[in-house]
Amino acid sequence: MKTTLLFLLLRLYFTSAQSRATLIVSPSSSQFFEYNSVSLICDHSSSDEWTVWRYTNGNKLSSCDSGWGNPTPSRCDIKAIKPLDSGMYWCESKYRDSSNMVNITIITGKGVILQSPAGLVTEGDNITLNCKEQNTNNLQAEFYRNNFSVSTKPEGNMTIHQVSKSNEGEYKCRMSENKSSPSWLLIEDGLDPAVLTVSPDSSQTFEYKILNLSCRHDRSSHGWRIARVTLDHKLSHCGVGWGTPSSSGCFIQTAKKTDSAVYWCESATRQRSNSVNFTVHHGNVTLQTPLRPLTEGDNVTLLCKTKTSxxxxxxxxxxGAHVKTEPAGHMTIHGVSTSDEGLYWCHIAGYGESPPSWLFVRGSNSSPSPSALTIILIRLPVVVAPFAICTVLALFSCRHTGNSLKSC
Structure with a gap:
């Protein structure tokens, strides 16, 4: 029993590790002058390719290959960044797993920027904040945290030694008569990001059904909110024109076609959950498929239904190809493989077609990257240690009582 439980925990751990990524900004800053070059790198633990996404201040959602960047595998380079590039950036896999988000701000003319770590900072590290005007260096700067002055430095930089949670907050700086835009200093909390779950657990539903979205987190759902981008590219949060915020997420009493969207959870510390592409259909047929990716070897049932049957x-x-005809409205795929991955839909004579839905299958032979192996080697003892200790104690108890190992 203990061996089975350990195996299941290890499988969950490695799957979780392979579904995470970190967005690295190079140079490491969240503020840049116009025409600077910026690289956005997805540091991840799987063999899958990740794509850099963003939504800009115009609330437009797009990926690096939409024309604003030069995409390469798990990377995006912007050669001459401009104010229109200001916005929120993150990495996303084809399975809709997500990295942290970084808010990037581009300054023009003789403005001031505050150079600070773009991503989450590890507690205990030393960090330096640099206040800069374009084409000038080492001028006196005043630093602010949460709108209160904390220090004035003659050479324009301030170092925080052994940073802690108490240092977290919104920082600005002032040089001459110019003030920088705000930049958040965020401390890594060591917890995995939330997972967005949807009830009903399907990628499609009919209009006027209840829709419940929850941000499931290791600690709690507090501090997470649900965002979405609709088919007309409008970004908004639950409670702003749609949905009712709840303690765990968002509740939609009567879902409509306009609620078809990509949904995700966001935290105050720029963490981001997986995203879910959900369709609210006004027609007569829907196809129920799992929202989350499957793992090779899983069984899955696709259900084709009308509003009444x-x-x-x-x-x-x-x-685009016919798979099979089923007499009872459902098709089960046993032991799925990556070859089963694809875009599915169904048709019922006299009622019509369902919208299409993606079925994603995660390969079981994905190998972690070298950086991921380092993380796994550091964290794995935390997972294994309790079970190793229990096993040793059990063996000692068996030897002490004279019982055989089999009876133990």
Whole structure:
């Protein structure tokens, strides 16, 4: 029993490790002068490719290959960054797992920037904040935290030694008569980001159904809020024109076609959950498929249904080709593999077609990157140690009482 439990925990641990990424900004800053070069790198623990995404101040959601950057595997380079590039950036895998977010601000003319770590900072590190005017160096600067002056430095930089949670906050600086935009200093809390879950657990539903979205987190759901981008590229948060915020997420009493969107959870510390592409259909047929990616070897059932029945004969399609006809409205795939991954939909005679839905399958042979192996080697003892200790104590107890190992 203990061996089985340990195996399940290890599988969960490695799957979780492979579904995480960190967005690294190079040079490491969240503020830049116009025409600077910036690289955005997805540091991750799987063999999958990740893509850099952003939504800008115009609330437009787009990926690096949309024309604003030069995409390479798990990386995006911006050669001459401009004010229109100001916005929130993150990495996302094809399975819709996500990295942390970084708020990047671009300053023009003779403005001031505050150079501070772009990502989460580890408690105990030493960090330096640099206040800069374009084409000038080492001028006196005053630093502010949460709008209160904390220090004036003659050479324009301030070092915080052994940073702690108490140093977290919104920082600005003033040089001459110019003030920088705010920059957040955020401390790593060691916890995995939240996971967005949706009830009903399907990528499609009919109009006027109840929709419940929850941010599931190791500690609590407090401090997380749900955001979405609709089909017309509008970004908004639960409670602003749609949905009712709840203690765990967001509640939509009567879902409508306009609620079709990509949803995710955000925290105050710029953490971001997985995203979910959810369709609210006004037609007669929906296809129920899992929201989260499957793992090779899993079994999955696809359900084709109308508003009144889920047992009618139907045809299933994948990537434009007919797969099979099922007499009772459902198709089960046993032991899925990556070859089963694709875009599915179904058709019921006399009722019509469902919208398409992606079925994602995570390969079981993904190998962690070298940086991931380092993280795993550091953290793995935390997972294994309790079970190793229990096993040693059990063996000692067996030897002490004279019982055989088998009986123990």
């Amino acid at each position: 889920h047992t009618l004969p139907c045809d299933f399609y994948k990537d």
